[in-house]
Amino acid sequence: MEKKRATPMRIIKRILNIAGLIILAALFILPFLWMILTAVKSFAETMTYPPVFFPSELHFENFVKAWKSGPFLKYFLNSCIVTIVVIVMQFLVTIPAAYAYARCRFRGKNIMFGITLTTLMIPTQLIFVPMFLLFSKMKLINSYLSLILPFCASGFGIFMVRQRFMQIPEELIEAARLDNASELKILTHVMIPMARPTITTMLLLTFISRWNDYFWPMVMTTKDSVRTLSVGVAMLRETEAAASWNTLMAGNVILVLPILILFIFAQKQIIQAFAYSGEK
Numbered sequence: 001m002e003k004k005r006a007t008p009m010r011i012i013k014r015i016l017n018i019a020g021l022i023i024l025a026a027l028f029i030l031p032f033l034w035m036i037l038t039a040v041k042s043f044a045e046t047m048t049y050p051p052v053f054f055p056s057e058l059h060f061e062n063f064v065k066a067w068k069s070g071p072f073l074k075y076f077l078n079s080c081i082v083t084i085v086v087i088v089m090q091f092l093v094t095i096p097a098a099y100a101y102a103r104c105r106f107r108g109k110n111i112m113f114g115i116t117l118t119t120l121m122i123p124t125q126l127i128f129v130p131m132f133l134l135f136s137k138m139k140l141i142n143s144y145l146s147l148i149l150p151f152c153a154s155g156f157g158i159f160m161v162r163q164r165f166m167q168i169p170e171e172l173i174e175a176a177r178l179d180n181a182s183e184l185k186i187l188t189h190v191m192i193p194m195a196r197p198t199i200t201t202m203l204l205l206t207f208i209s210r211w212n213d214y215f216w217p218m219v220m221t222t223k224d225s226v227r228t229l230s231v232g233v234a235m236l237r238e239t240e241a242a243a244s245w246n247t248l249m250a251g252n253v254i255l256v257l258p259i260l261i262l263f264i265f266a267q268k269q270i271i272q273a274f275a276y277s278g279e280k
Contacts, residue, residue, distance in 0.1 A: 032256075039063070039249040046245040062250040066236060069247070071224050072254070075232035082147045082217075082228060083210045087203050089152035095199065097153070098161035099187050103173060113162075119155035128219055135220065146220040147228070151210060157202045164198040165191055204266050208259055229255055 034053075038046060039062055041055040066072070100106070101113050131150060132141075140146045168191060176186045192199065214230045221227045233251040 035249050035252055035256075038246055039253045041246050043244055043246055059246065062244075062246045063254065065244075066247045066251040066254065069236055069251075070232055072229070072232055074224060075227055075229040078144075078226055079211055079229040081144060083207055085144070085148050086151045086210050087206055089148070090154055090157055090206050091199075091203065093153045094157040094202070095161055095192065096187065098158045098165055099183075099191055101158065102162045102165035103191075104183075116155045116158055120159070124216060128216070132219060142221055142223050142226050144226060147217055147226070150216070151206075154202075154206065157206065160202050161195060161198055164195040168194050200266055204262060207262060211259060212255075 037053065037055060040058045040060060041052070041062075042057065042059055045052045045055055097116075101109065101116075135141055135146045140149075172190055173186055176190055181189070212230055213228070214234060217228045217231050218234075221231070224232075233255045236248050236251045
């Protein structure tokens with residue numbers, strides 16, 4: 001086959017596409033870059049007008065100052081505990097639920113799935129008052145359970161994994177059943193391995209939402225013993241470092257760093273999960 005000629009219109013179109021991608025990339029990258037660079041600036045450089053983009057000298061002591069401004073180690077451990085437990089619970093609850101909605105037949109399945117989808121339309125801010133009263137009566141305020149229990153299942157996660165399970169050929173499942181494989185074995189040996197990119201993406205999104213969540217921990221906690229890192233970083237504004245933008249940005253870098261590391265290692269799985277793939 002002959003290659004298509006690179007006409008002037010094609011060249012212009014390609015240049016515009018590349019320019020558009022560069023602009024979009026800059027819109028996403030520049031705020032992160034500004035945050036990181038501000039975190040290593042001196043206090044004087046953060047107050048300079050016009051603003052200085054690159055620091056003349058790197059001040060890594062800003063991270064030490066931010067870390068020592070409160071019990072950040074405790075905040076960090078609390079975030080790790082809450083996030084890891086929520087991820088484990090969502091894996092144990094969301095994936096079997098998605099499999100049931102995708103491949104099992106039972107009475108009221110469509111109605112139950114519709115109810116599951118309606119949870120996506122209810123914002124957390126709408127239900128936090130009754131949830132707070134419920135946890136208060138159960139004496140769970142200022143406990144890990146109040147930060148974990150409401151997020152042990154995810155309507156979005158169930159929907160996302162169910163859609164992937166629906167793409168897996170029925171023949172594979174029937175072949176496994178003919179070999180006397182139980183539903184649990186089909187789930188663990190057939191469905192989960194074939195849906196690994198989607199499940200990884202779902203769990204990564206869960207990690208981001210729980211790690212970054214500020215509203216729910218702020219409502220459910222009043223003690224540093226159970227507060228998470230996102231609340232701790234927000235409380236930097238109430239310390240002596242409140243006027244120091246370099247210290248505030250250093251705290252935000254500490255908060256964002258685990259997410260960036262996870263994204264770097266899981267980006268291939270994310271691309272596979274959202275890319276279209278036809279079953280052969």
